[in-house]
Amino acid sequence: MNGIETKFYNAFIAKDRWILYFKGLGVTLEIAVIAGIIGIIIGCIVALMKLSEPKKGRKHTIWWYIATVYVDIIRGTPSVLQLLIMWFIVFSSSNNGVLVASLSFGINSGAYVSEIIRAGILAVDKGQMEAGRSLGLTKGQTMREIVLPQAFKNVLPPIGNEFITLIKETAIVGYVSLSDLTRTASQISSRTYEAFMPLIGAAVIYFVIIKILTLLLEALERRMRRSDLR
Amino acid sequence: MISVKDLRKTFNGQEVLKGITTEIDKGEKVAIIGPSGSGKSTFLRCLNLLEEPTSGEIWFEDKLITDPSVDINKIREHMGMVFQSFNLFANKTVMENITLAPVKLGVMGKDEAKEKALELLRRVNLEEKADVYPASLSGGQKQRIAIVRSLAMSPKVMLFDEPTSALDPEMVGEVLDVIKGLAESGMTMVIVTHEMGFAREVATRVLFIDEGIIMEENTPDKLFNAPQSKRLQDFLSKVL
Numbered sequence: 001m002n003g004i005e006t007k008f009y010n011a012f013i014a015k016d017r018w019i020l021y022f023k024g025l026g027v028t029l030e031i032a033v034i035a036g037i038i039g040i041i042i043g044c045i046v047a048l049m050k051l052s053e054p055k056k057g058r059k060h061t062i063w064w065y066i067a068t069v070y071v072d073i074i075r076g077t078p079s080v081l082q083l084l085i086m087w088f089i090v091f092s093s094s095n096n097g098v099l100v101a102s103l104s105f106g107i108n109s110g111a112y113v114s115e116i117i118r119a120g121i122l123a124v125d126k127g128q129m130e131a132g133r134s135l136g137l138t139k140g141q142t143m144r145e146i147v148l149p150q151a152f153k154n155v156l157p158p159i160g161n162e163f164i165t166l167i168k169e170t171a172i173v174g175y176v177s178l179s180d181l182t183r184t185a186s187q188i189s190s191r192t193y194e195a196f197m198p199l200i201g202a203a204v205i206y207f208v209i210i211k212i213l214t215l216l217l218e219a220l221e222r223r224m225r226r227s228d229l230r
Numbered sequence: 231m232i233s234v235k236d237l238r239k240t241f242n243g244q245e246v247l248k249g250i251t252t253e254i255d256k257g258e259k260v261a262i263i264g265p266s267g268s269g270k271s272t273f274l275r276c277l278n279l280l281e282e283p284t285s286g287e288i289w290f291e292d293k294l295i296t297d298p299s300v301d302i303n304k305i306r307e308h309m310g311m312v313f314q315s316f317n318l319f320a321n322k323t324v325m326e327n328i329t330l331a332p333v334k335l336g337v338m339g340k341d342e343a344k345e346k347a348l349e350l351l352r353r354v355n356l357e358e359k360a361d362v363y364p365a366s367l368s369g370g371q372k373q374r375i376a377i378v379r380s381l382a383m384s385p386k387v388m389l390f391d392e393p394t395s396a397l398d399p400e401m402v403g404e405v406l407d408v409i410k411g412l413a414e415s416g417m418t419m420v421i422v423t424h425e426m427g428f429a430r431e432v433a434t435r436v437l438f439i440d441e442g443i444i445m446e447e448n449t450p451d452k453l454f455n456a457p458q459s460k461r462l463q464d465f466l467s468k469v470l
Contacts, residue, residue: 042246124318125317126316127313127315127316127317128319128320130280130313130316130317131311131313131317131318131319131376132232132319133303133306133329134278134280134306134310134311134313134380135306135307135310135311135330135331135335135380135383136303136304136305136306136307136335137303137330137331137333137334137335138303138382143335145319145322145330146321146322149321150320150321153321178465181387226363
């Protein structure tokens with residue numbers, strides 16, 4: 001056996017190590033998916049808080065202030081630090097690591113998603129809301145039937161981007177000793193004294209997953225654009 | 231039918247409407263003309279409270295609609311509005327555009343609304359467009375459908391906010407024809423327009439709004455042939 005084959009064997013085949021990569025990938029995806037869902041829920045709520053209409057004579061609603069403070073804090077601090085705070089301070093007694101990490105990433109992602117959704121809603125032509133209101137529809141009805149579906153189409157590409165970023169960002173859970181894909185690869189490399197194969201292997205896995213996701217998003221986007229076509 | 235008393239509107243400290251008082255009776259076709267920035271569109275948009283007046287009263291059929299306790303959505307069901315930029319719902323087909331409000335607001339059942347929509351579309355010769363999205367229509371087609379969408383609610387009055395200003399010249403005629411037909415059917419209408427010929431032909435009364443007030447009002451014949459104020463004379467000499 002020559003060198004490369006041995007390295008490949010040690011990195012993936014020996015002691016059924018390939019299973020570890022897939023377990024790591026499982027942890028990565030689990031955190032990303034749960035965090036993504038939490039992020040979208042928080043993002044929607046925060047976006048609506050930011051867009052809530054103040055009473056006459058006031059500049060902003062109380063909701064706007066709460067939402068703004070949240071977004072400022074999240075965007076103003078490193079996500080690794082947020083994770084460490086959640087892990088060692090807020091949920092120090094929890095033993096469900098994946099859930100704590102998901103929550104931390106979800107709260108982080110929510111701030112970015114809320115700005116994406118807010119921009120998506122504002123990008124819908126004002127005339128659409130006016131037309132709905134002029135027919136006697138309420139603001140809520142017009143939002144649900146007309147504005148939000150169009151906003152959804154606007155936000156799909158940036159939300160897809162955000163989710164892709166999220167998948168990669170979960171690699172920092174190694175800081176709190178969760179065995180995601182990145183940490184698994186680095187642990188295997190320290191076991192085999194050989195970095196190339198495990199690290200490149202992990203990179204390829206990330207790349208393939210994200211490429212598949214990108215293709216799915218593009219297909220979905222094409223379907224959503226149907227009503228723009230002649 | 232609509233009664234406006236000392237209507238004022240201020241945007242960011244700038245007074246756009248400086249006290250407008252007028253009555254619009256059932257069956258009247260009121261054309262509003264005036265230079266850009268004179269406040270004529272703002273006035274029209276105040277009538278269904280798309281713009282909230284700063285002060286003054288607007289009455290619609292014995293209801294004070296500027297009173298915050300009035301359900302403005304109920305009032306708007308009876309006041310159709312057609313916009314300069316059409317504002318067809320981009321995510322809905324033509325049919326859905328027309329039937330959305332009547333069905334959502336419980337005015338009609340789904341089947342009844344569809345039937346009525348088809349009948350209205352036939353009237354503007356666009357029934358073959360029922361299942362397409364607005365993006366595939368020309369400006370003239372969009373505006374005719376926007377008119378149909380308002381009519382589907384069987385409004386008592388129609389407000390037109392420069393309905394032909396965003397159209398290519400060759401499409402203005404088809405839209406004006408639809409509005410003319412509507413006028414002949416007896417609909418009460420308020421039309422902000424730059425089409426002087428059209429105002430003259432269709433309107434029963436013309437308001438000349440300038441600098442936030444009604445400078446002059448009269449029958450089209452008298453207003454166009456014998457303008458009283460200097461400002462109206464200047465305006466007409468520029469646009470005619």
